Amino acid sequence: MQRREGLAKLTGRERYVDDLPLEGALWGMTVRSPAPRGRVTAVRFRPDVNWSEIVVVDYRDVPAANEILLIERDQPVLAAAYVRHVHEAVLLVAHPSREMARRAARAVDVVVAPEPPALDFRAPPRPEQIQFGRDNVLKRLQIAKGDVEQALARAPVVVEGVYETGAQEHVYLETQGMIAWLENDVLVVKGSMQCPYYVLNALQHALGRDERRVRVIQTPTGGGFGGKEEYPSTIALHAALLALKAGRPVKMVYDRPEDMASTTKRHPSLVRHRTALTTDGRLLAQDIEVVLDGGAYVTLSPVVLSRGIIHAAGPYACDNVRIVGRAMFTNAVPFGAFRGFGAPQTLFALERHMDVIARALGLDPVELRRRNLLRDGQSTATGQVIRDGTDRIAVLERALALSGYREKQHSHAAFNAAQRSQRRGIGLATFYHGAGFTGGGEVHLNSRLQVAGLPDGRVEVLSANIEMGQGTLTVFTQIVADRLGLAPEEVVIGEPDTARVPNSGPTVASRTTMVVGRLIERAADDLRHRVGLDDRARGAAVKDAIMRWHREHRGEPLLGEAVYERPPGIAWDEERYQGDAYAAFAWAAYVAEVEVDLRTCTTRVIDFVAVQEVGKVINPTLARGQVQGGVVQGLGWALMEECKVENGAMINNQLTNYIIPTSDDVPPIRVAFVENLYPHGAQGAKGLGELPIDGPAPAILNAVAAATGADPRAIPLTAERLMEIVERTH
Amino acid sequence: MRVLLADRVPEALGLLAGDGAAIPVAGGTDLLVHWPVRIDAHDRTYVDLSRLEDLKPLRWSDRELVLGGLTTYWDVIQDERIGREFPLLVRAARQVGAIQIQARGTWAGNIVNASPAADGVPVLMAYDAVVVLESGRGREEVPLDHFYTGYKEMRRRADQLVVAIRIPRRPYSYQVFEKVGSRRAQAIAKVGLAVTRSDAGWRVVAASMAPTIRRCPMLERLLEQRVQVAHPGDLVPAITQDVSPIDDVRSTAEYRRRVMARVLYDDLRETCGWP
């Protein structure tokens, strides 16, 4: 089935929040802290604008609690006496003219008495930099399996390595935007977001309004990648506060430089590996330390750390594993959700380390993977026994075959010997990604969803999960249509409006197709039962029964329902961090071929093969698009996307100097899927959205190492960094 | 903000003469970047050049190619003769931004924007281009390699307009343009190099290596004198005298110096008989 809303997007008819006409609206702007830490000693309003025309909001205007509800309540909606990072929101202004609103924001001076900021997450904080707990540690987590110390002590070979990843900016092409207005006594907030119920909960909490007096509606969202998972609560609160004070609708749309500088980014990481092996490359012990920069507020750091450490030991069998992780407080702009959510960072370190191990042992990197990849019956670092029947070796072999791995290695040797300045290399990464929320997370979410039967015989899916390009509207339609034997036109996907849809959970964690899609199937079944049909009824029989039911129950709603049920046999111990971390893993092998120009040390990826097993591919075009997009986003993170930071804030906050790949910077991304139906996912599908960004960075760096003989350990591997490394090597 | 419109060049010159603070606007691809946020720029006076039709065409004569004051990068990319006779112009034009910028950006605008990382200026300079300035007080011609006097400072008075860029036609035995950026398109140069050789001698022009785009006299002399160079390092002393790269948001001085030496060496070795 083709993308349902595709034509609307292709013709420019799809309307995003900034496209909506708004009568009598004011433009809202944010005044932000100039300093990374300190006490606000004064807020001065310069006479550059006529202040009587400007609506002004500060922390005192927050009705109930000056807190952005998330995991913790440490982040204020607006800074009161104290600021903890550059660009922290202090004041809001609004005016009917966007230009005047900008001038007003520009005309406020926030005066901060500075205190010593903590700006390096890798360094132990000095006493005067402690601002969270005793040691600036936002969160600690540990995974332990077997006896790592003993295995290390006895091991014939131990290989160590330290790996680093930088922050990454989402660069969704549609910036953050929100409109808020009062309709009778109901506060309505509409905008670009991934999680309408997160926004609803945050609004209720800070504004002291109950569910009947707040309504949140998602507008078509121009990209999210996690950047619109938690941040929208902040901008929604800001727009709402201005709207409540002004008594008029307020629209806030961030300019690109503001968006890049002041919203969340991927957590920077430092990962240390100490690995014990036999001389023929079998893993005996993995001792791993993961440190993340969390920035100035907790946001989602505990969960990012969690996913990061769970994936840190990789898709390999090893009896002795210790993973110790901590997320650090610093006075940086807070870091947050970004596709992969900790796994790209730790999988980069692991898969680069595997090649470092291979080189140290004189082993073929492919053989090293082959010897250690999990077979059914073996267990992960958390002790989760894998028995899904996926042939992970076959996935690897397929990637090798499609990429021409061996042939290319040979031809590269000849090429490199003959060329003065160009060097080619090929590298791989084998990895995995757990779909859905970790451990008990899905149980905790307790997602609910409805499929309504409409009087005209069509059905409507009522869920809080949103479309941001990944294909929700189309896949949901397909799932219902397939289940009930209806045509796509007979399926309506309800607008994610908290006044109408139940909380089916956030659109994150690669859960939408697998988990929510499964709820749709069960709700559709329930709908059938309610009109007296069994599971075999399809097509016209279903339509007729729905219409008949409505004739017999005029004016009543007909709702099939489903509430999340944990798949059987999944057990997770949150205290000991052991057990079945995820209901299902997707598995992958990626191969990157690069050409490095030794004169400039620029790296070009000239071929890329992505092979993955994701249960079932419900829509091949959409699935392929997810992989290709994720690979290119990973390529950018690996080679060119660098956040340059001063005082904990991004200073290259423009698209001219934060470099993402153009069409001319990437090769065609060749994609292949292996199917192995997962019984508890919709149509047998597992999660797919995040997996593709886990593999490119290590595969590319491994290829660069093969091409040049250099040993890069950090990303982004810019030309400048590679040149330094190459110089040191030769 | 005020905008003054002109249909003919003399009119535009009169407007510039009348207001020393007025800013001419051509394609807008530099001026309008982040326009809504740059509120200070909204409180100025501008002179719109976009209707000065006389300045748009490029012209060929026996002795020169003359780009008009409003000739765009796209105009040059489309001109087959330029592709044959001045291939560096096309090569550079194709690496400016992308098609949307090439369609609007002008060579003259590139010159007066005076960015040390400009793409058009190095190749013009390597072709010995001459900047033709008009004002109410008459015409002035300044060789491009003498046009810049300091960072963003140039020999253009506020009442002058660049109405043409004259490029002498001559056979070239060697010509190369290299732009090293952070990606293949839509990139600001970290290192730009334009090198030509003709009966008029060697021209070596560096961009992003100093406060201005400039010729490299020590390198040119090294080439004129056919100094034997054994490896890129042998070029470094001349490079160090000719340019002064810095660390900035885009790159580092060390990287720029190394890249310039390697790229120059690699591009010149065959022609110069180096190993």
Added chain:
Amino acid sequence: MTLSIGFTLNGKAVSMEADPAERLLDTLRYRLGLTGTKEGCGEGECGACTVYLDGLPVNSCLVPTYQVRGARVETIEALDPVQLGPFLEQGATQCGACTPGVVMTALWISAHPELLETHTVRELMAGNLCRCTGYDGIVDAVATTIGEVGEGGRGKGEA
């Protein structure tokens, strides 16, 4: 001050008073209600704001509105959707934020296939940033639209 300007917009004559500080992008989106053209960066990097000015694709975020007087402006709203089949079939759009700009540039390339003698499709599309598709869906759609020219419709480019 304001300037009285007249221009042709999607084939129709338009007259208006333009503020000197107005960008064509803002005029289209906020004054004329033509919200198909998007703003992605405000600096001419992303191409989401691409429109045709006298037949050439340009970033409307960098065009002062007063400069289109007497000129011909075309936006995504004027494109004939019949050409969009390959874009739908081959996954050229996901979130849609870059899409109108992509379509404008892509269809312009398709209308000038001679460009593929000297350029590749990827080079010509490099002024349209996309964060979702990884570009294959877009390039494949352009290649399909053009048919077999050069290397499978992708253009010969420079050697």
